[in-house]
Amino acid sequence: MIETIAAIATPPGRGGIGIVRVSGPRARSVAEAILGQCPVPRAATYAAFKDADGDAIDEGLALFFAAPHSYTGEDVLELQGHGAPVVLDLLLNLTLSKGVRLARPGEFTERAFLNERLDLAQAESVIDLINSASEQAARSAARSLTGEFSKAVMAIDQNVLELRVYVEGAIDFPEDEIDFLADREVAIAAEAIDQALTSILERSARGTSLHEGLDLVIGGKPNVGKSSILNALVGDERAIVTGIPGTTRDLLDVDLVIDGLPIRVRDTAGIRESVDVVEQEGIARARAALDRADAVMWVIEDGEVDPNIPAFAAPTLLVRNKCDLTGRGAGCVADHDVSLSALTGAGVEDLKREIKKLIGFEGGEGAFLGRRRHIAALKAAQAAVREGLAEIQAGRGELAAEALRTTQQALGDIVGVTTTDELLGEIFTAFCIGK
Numbered sequence: 532m533i534e535t536i537a538a539i540a541t542p543p544g545r546g547g548i549g550i551v552r553v554s555g556p557r558a559r560s561v562a563e564a565i566l567g568q569c570p571v572p573r574a575a576t577y578a579a580f581k582d583a584d585g586d587a588i589d590e591g592l593a594l595f596f597a598a599p600h601s602y603t604g605e606d607v608l609e610l611q612g613h614g615a616p617v618v619l620d621l622l623l624n625l626t627l628s629k630g631v632r633l634a635r636p637g638e639f640t641e642r643a644f645l646n647e648r649l650d651l652a653q654a655e656s657v658i659d660l661i662n663s664a665s666e667q668a669a670r671s672a673a674r675s676l677t678g679e680f681s682k683a684v685m686a687i688d689q690n691v692l693e694l695r696v697y698v699e700g701a702i703d704f705p706e707d708e709i710d711f712l713a714d715r716e717v718a719i720a721a722e723a724i725d726q727a728l729t730s731i732l733e734r735s736a737r738g739t740s741l742h743e744g745l746d747l748v749i750g751g752k753p754n755v756g757k758s759s760i761l762n763a764l765v766g767d768e769r770a771i772v773t774g775i776p777g778t779t780r781d782l783l784d785v786d787l788v789i790d791g792l793p794i795r796v797r798d799t800a801g802i803r804e805s806v807d808v809v810e811q812e813g814i815a816r817a818r819a820a821l822d823r824a825d826a827v828m829w830v831i832e833d834g835e836v837d838p839n840i841p842a843f844a845a846p847t848l849l850v851r852n853k854c855d856l857t858g859r860g861a862g863c864v865a866d867h868d869v870s871l872s873a874l875t876g877a878g879v880e881d882l883k884r885e886i887k888k889l890i891g892f893e894g895g896e897g898a899f900l901g902r903r904r905h906i907a908a909l910k911a912a913q914a915a916v917r918e919g920l921a922e923i924q925a926g927r928g929e930l931a932a933e934a935l936r937t938t939q940q941a942l943g944d945i946v947g948v949t950t951t952d953e954l955l956g957e958i959f960t961a962f963c964i965g966k
């Protein structure tokens with residue numbers, strides 16, 4: 532027998548409206564007990580919420596969704612009363628006295644998954660949408676929730692399946708196997724899958740940075756204006772600025788949101804040879820921060836000859852500061868190359884646009900939510916398909932088929948075709964109660 536669950540679905544504290552949600556086979560009888568009758572499905576019904584003695588504890592809107600046309604796929608009752616914690620507790624306890632138990636965190640969404648109302652990637656996006664800290668993060672979570680991400684994954688899965696069918700067919704005709712596999716079309720199909728995975732990985736990686744924030748580190752020689760640029764970006768005198776080279780010692784982090792993108796900007800000590808012990812430590816920290824950065828802004832003085840820009844692992848933007856002194860004008864110079872004046876503010880908007888481009892948010896397709904779990908699975912799928920391609924080219928059908936099977940397995944893990952109980956537990960307990 533499936534248990535009926537209930538929880539307060541609105542956040543703790545006082546609010547205009549508070550909602551108690553009930554899901555499961557007893558939702559209908561709970562409605563009858565509290566409201567006198569079960570509301571017409573999907574119609575907002577104004578009613579008094581009455582306790583066992585027939586006394587009203589609140590009044591408000593009742594909504595009933597009949598299975599399977601509900602969030603969880605079960606009968607669902609929503610009681611929307613006044614958002615006073617005391618009233619909501621009374622209402623919740625009332626439902627719990629009707630053979631209903633308190634829902635675990637994420638249990639409504641877990642039921643939605645188990646009843647195939649959502650696939651696993653969509654269920655995960657529910658929590659990401661709830662937790663999103665910026666507009667862009669919310670948009671990317673919503674993109675996953677509507678199934679766009681799952682559809683993209685399943686489209687690749689379908690192509691792998693077709694290739695697998697072909698390769699496994701070839702194995703059944705050993706005398707022609709090599710000829711089958713040597714067909715150029717086969718390799719092209721495998722390469723196309725590889726490319727599709729690269730593209731979806733790139734969109735997902737952008738989503739991850741939305742979710743977790745992205746570290747943009749400002750580096751350069753002393754006195755070029757790194758701290759001034761940080762201040763210009765945030766519009767506040769956060770970092771100390773002086774004309775003395777070697778002013779900044781500690782790393783300084785400032786959270787910034789550019790057009791809905793959360794970015795952590797980090798100011799660092801200017802890099803040079805120094806005999807000052809404190810400065811040496813600052814420079815060591817600056818180097819380490821630049822090595823770990825998700826993106827780097829390397830600052831030079833405008834007009835500097837032979838700027839000698841170090842190579843970084845992360846995408847790097849060259850910033851020519853103090854263009855007010857050269858009079859050469861602010862703005863984008865070339866790809867990932869911008870000139871500005873932190874002093875006058877000229878070019879700061881161009882810098883913001885270049886930062887967006889640098890981290891892949893200008894143009895291109897929308898980002899996907901990109902959980903680490905998804906990225907790991909996509910990478911595993913990609914490694915397997917590359918292996919499959921190599922086996923195809925070597926004419927080894929059995930091994931190619933095996934690799935393609937691994938590819939499909941990895942893709943299936945994302946949407947939850949095959950999942951373990953531990954994984955499900957891990958995912959859903961990260962939710963809040965009532966979701």
Ligand SMILES: Nc1nc2c(ncn2[C@@H]2O[C@H](COP(=O)(O)OP(=O)(O)OP(=O)(O)O)[C@@H](O)[C@H]2O)c(=O)[nH]1
Pocket residue numbers: 751752753754755756757758759760771772773774775776777778779780799800801802852853854855856871872873874875
């Ligand atoms: N003319 C002009 N001066 C600037 C500009 N930006 C910064 N400065 C000046 O350059 C000097 C150094 O600026 P900072 O922002 O402290 O430079 P920094 O790169 O952080 O220096 P360190 O912390 O020592 O590595 C200060 O006197 C600033 O006022 C600019 O765009 N134009």
Ligand SMILES: [Mg+2]
Pocket residue numbers: 757758759770771772778779798799800801
């Ligand atoms: Mg500084």
